[in-house]
Amino acid sequence: MGVLETILIILETLCSVALIVVVLLQSGKEAGLSGVLTGSSDSYLNKNKGGMDHILATSTKWIAIVWVLLTLALSLI
Numbered sequence: 001m002g003v004l005e006t007i008l009i010i011l012e013t014l015c016s017v018a019l020i021v022v023v024l025l026q027s028g029k030e031a032g033l034s035g036v037l038t039g040s041s042d043s044y045l046n047k048n049k050g051g052m053d054h055i056l057a058t059s060t061k062w063i064a065i066v067w068v069l070l071t072l073a074l075s076l077i
Helices: 003-025 033-037 052-076
Strands: none
Touching: 003 052
8 A cells, every 4th residue: 555545535534523423413304295295485595594503514515515525536546
């Protein structure tokens, strides 16, 4: 195992833990059929664009992108 592969494995592990933490910190949403039937207007687009939920949602996207890129890099090595 090379030094680059070891570094990528450590980065992917840290990224995986960060992704789990960020997802668990997000607030629960009215999901599924019950949210559709009650006509909940509390969708992502209707929410306030600021605040912790927006930061966590953006962080989730970026951490997931980095995780996918690290996984692809590890598969090519």
